[in-house]
Amino acid sequence: MPDTFPDFTPVNLLTGFLGSGKTTLLHRLLQDPALSDTAVLINEFGEVGLDHHLLERIDDTMLLLQSGCICCTIRGELAQAMRDLQSKRERGIVPPFRRLIMESTGLADPFPVLSTLKSDPVLRHHFKAANVITTLDAVNGLAQLETHGESVRQAAIADAIVLTKTDLTDEPAVARLMQRVRRINPDAPFVDAHGDHFDIDRLLSGASGSGEGAPARSGFYCEEPVSVIGEAGSAHQKPVHSFVMTIDARIDWTAFGLWLTMLLNRHGDKVLRVKGILNIEGEDNPVAIHGVQHLVHPPVHMTGWPSDDRRSRIVFIVDGLDADLIRRSFSAFNRLGLPQPAADITETA
Amino acid sequence: MCSLCGILGSNEHWTDAVARPGVFTRNTERVDRRRERAKRVRIASRILTEFGLTLSDWQGSSFLLSTRTGKTEMVEDLGHLWPLAEKISGRVCDPLSHALIERLEGGGDA
Secondary structure (H helix, E strand, C coil): CCCCCCCCEEEEEEEECCCCCHHHHHHHHHHCHHHCCEEEEECCHHHHCCHHHEEEEEECCEEEECCCCEEEECCCCHHHHHHHHHHHHHCCCCCCCCEEEEECCCCCCCHHHHHHHHHCCCHHHCEEEEEEEEEEECCCHHHHHHHCHHHHHHHHCCCEEEEECHHHCCHHHHHHHHHHHHHHCCCCCEEECCCCCCCHHHHHCCCCCCCCCCCCCCCCCCCCCCCCCCCCCCHHHCCEEEEEEEECCCECHHHHHHHHHHHHHHHHHHEEEEEEEECECCCCCCEEEEEECCEECCCEECCCCCCCCCCEEEEEEEECCCHHHHHHHHHHHHHHHCCCCCCCEEEEC | CCCCCCCCCCCCCHHHCCCCCCECCCCCCHHHHHHHHHHHHHHHHHHHHHHCEEEEEECCCEEEEEECCCCEEEECCHHHHHHHHHHHHCCCCCCCCHHHHHHHHCCCCC
16 A cells, blocks of 8 residues: 655554553664664653663763664653654754654553644654554453553554563463453454564554555455453443444445544544545545544555455444444435435444 | 635645545545535535534635524634534534434435
């Protein structure tokens, strides 16, 4: 799939709950030669322990590491830290870098960071959101998902989930955690931080908001959620849950735009993710859309269908919204745009 | 910024993405853009009628959102449409409202 922002520096957002192994992963990233052309924005130098890897101290907030990686701390506003980094790159004070990894705090909702990238008048001309990587502790992750809303949102918004501390627990426990995550995030790939095939470069260049390098052969990945057996109540009653709308009728692009913007205006904070492959009326090839809360990335015009199935499929990860109502609402709006009655949405909860 | 009217440009909205490789947009040829804008006005006005509002095109670059009493505001894109519609109508524009869905499902024009 083509890069929609070829001249922009991709930004990977690394998030994860307190104690989920984010810092350990960062420490590992900073030493990896694969990240020699990467800048990393972290919260505190002290947390990561860089003394043994320091090559040069550029200033109070920036270090050049032996691996070639530029490491910066965020003091104050995130946007200011990024502007400072961009300014130093343009003036040649720091080596050119082709990727930026940004650490978010353990209790932070990742959305404001993505929003900053999109809305800041300077940053939006230089950086683009790539993927959101969430660390999840295999030992305590399940309990955190049950008790901390921040943990649920971080897992829901993830494009990739790095399972940490899998060496400290057994396989059934990891399987239970993965099954729990699948209820709130149906398609983010799991990566075992302790696995033999852990590939940092691949992780960072994985499925992204702007549509590059998604893992499926089509360049788009939209798997149905795993059904959960033995759960009391319907998906509609759960606070955060996911569902897929499978739409037989073609989609009217104009009506879709009006519907989704209206939905996100009123319920954007509850639509944690929306991701879909659309069969648009009048178009031969599908269109991929990807949104995180109020932020929707530019739609990607794909070069072909991933299979013979030409139905549109939209994955929603929502916080407390009624899946049936979303389906009905979409259908009613879509009919306004199509010349004849559109129909038949099937739903997988 | 438009040199004639002084309107400031703003963030690109996903429904009006600038045409470039890989991005799907109807913001391409002049005729396609005009056709899309006309259709947007038609469908949006059908929805907005339920809130006592109408939308019209303004010089092919913005939209005018009006109440039945004539109060009018300029809207640049769909990102600004719904917050402004709520503001000037004093009503919540919720696409998940049962009443709205039932009205739209009723078919035809309002």
